[in-house]
Amino acid sequence: MLHTRLEIRNRNEISFFEAVENQFQEIVQDFSKTLNIAVIGKKGVGKSSLINALLKRNHQNPGIEAGTCIEVNPDLKILKLDKRVKIIESLGFDNFQENISHLTRELFKPIDIGILVVNGDADDSYQQQLDALKNHCDSIFVVLNKIDNWDGLEPSSVEKVRGDWHNTLKIETIYPISTSRYQSKTTSDHQLALQHLYLLRQDIENVLDAKGKTLLMARHISQKKSHAKNIIAKALISVAIQAFLPENIAYITATQTAALVSLYYLYTGQIISLKYAIAILSDFAAVENHKDFVLFISSLLPSAGLVNIESSGIKAMTITLAMLSTVNSLLASGVTLPGNQRLQFKFRPYKKRAEDTFKTLKARQLGDLRFLKNTIEPFVV
Template identity: 45%
Template structure:
């Protein structure tokens, strides 16, 4: 990194440590993700899939054209969102088994998430299909869809229906949902999507524990909330890492890993550690003094006030850096456009310094507050 803030220091050793930490921090994006949407009424489940992915009516039509595999068993829809992510919409796993292709056989070997969809009054015979799905899944979410059917009745009716389904299926939780309005011929001015947010949130939290949430987030129509999540996690991390011995390597790895995650979110491509780290000098050249301070401070004994100052500097630089990357990628531009990166970073860095001037480090650890701050900052 000739001409950078790190000249004269042991760069090879430093970046070896950064790459090692990068590998620990970045999710394994080579994994596969299989989701089964199982239930009797195919069209209802298709609408639920569209709602889960936050698609508009137009986008719902496009994803069906691009992802659907033709020539499979009647009643079975296979959506390959990419080479890693596959969704199957089927009445039951017997229908998946009947479609004896490599796609379905590999799918049956491991299903990450099963969404079991029922509608109407309880039907105890559905437990057989649920038990079959349970044998193949890491986690199952049972959904009572089309709850709009009970809108004209007393509110207690829907509670009674849910409790009956729970009793017949022997489950503790059922998600009541509505995904009305995805039919292209629908004349509804707005789509009626109730209960889908909580279902999506719980599925994403489950996938996050498995390190697979980004694989699904990549296909969400609205990517900003996921970009905010990546940035917030990075800010919390660098604020804490500033107090560690050798903190510069930790902070640099966190920044590079977040850049890699944002890159995958918007492009679906995996950014290597070398490529992610190579983006950093473009930003650091704009803040040479601060970057050198962070690097040198990381090799000093803990000193309290200096560590707090380092944490503040790390948070400001990281926010400006990741906001710049997010802006570039969300508009379809390339990370290789250095002049554009530097120009946007200068603006974001100035705004970030003003934003965090009056904030204490305790504010960084308040995730709900920080999420709101970052969301507003990116808007």
């Protein structure tokens, strides 16, 4: 039985979208997970300012919105960043166990990350709290806060106190930081403090990344650029590899839509569907005067079987960077998608810049995440 060209095209489109959906379901992040963090420490150690530091919030940009803080008692607070992300702030883990109801306690099992905050001279009474955290939390971090209090920021004094805490708590890694800039207009230029605050954030993000929970926390961080870069750079690495697969157009489209879903969640907290993400990509087809989405994507992306690594992978990376940079720019500006007319004014300039950026790229650079993050820096607002 003969099929008309229209019937064949429709059949191919159905096959294409089925392949996209199958691959999309495998790679898209699961946003239904929960994230629970416990921040433990005595009064005055800087628990609240540490939370704001992790969220990159300061006195001009408050960390917790009104109505999201549940004060169980003066020494125990539950900060509900949203219905899936909660931070417990308490004097001690024993305080948490004694004062919270059984039902509420169940909401915080398991606790993904436990942070013990200390300051001043080493105190062995903290060992009990550290042991409790080890028993109830998947990952533990010890933070030595307020290091700007020691001897005019003399490095030798800080290192001595840090060493004393190492010996007392018998823990390998302690992060000496200062959170003064997150609780007042005071700013600290102590390089050791800034360096280890950055390392603390990175190590926490590594733990969350391994759990598939990075974006659950990231969407509450005031400065989202680094996370947007990470989403886009990882998508670029994926499409560079997928350019050589037999069904490369479907795989690449799935990667692009999954990245769109992640960017949308990062900026809005909303979980959009594959259909919605496809609608956003379809807007790019309209910009290029294509009525058929599949033909549009096929015209931009590399044909399967190309053996030139640089031209095939870079072609896929170029269009992906142009699309995702456009979407990121609009979302960062608070623009609603899809169907926004501003998209057409941003996409073509991004596409031209991406072509100019990638035309000198070598095959060995296509899978270098750090290199790609630096390369796309000008594209991510």
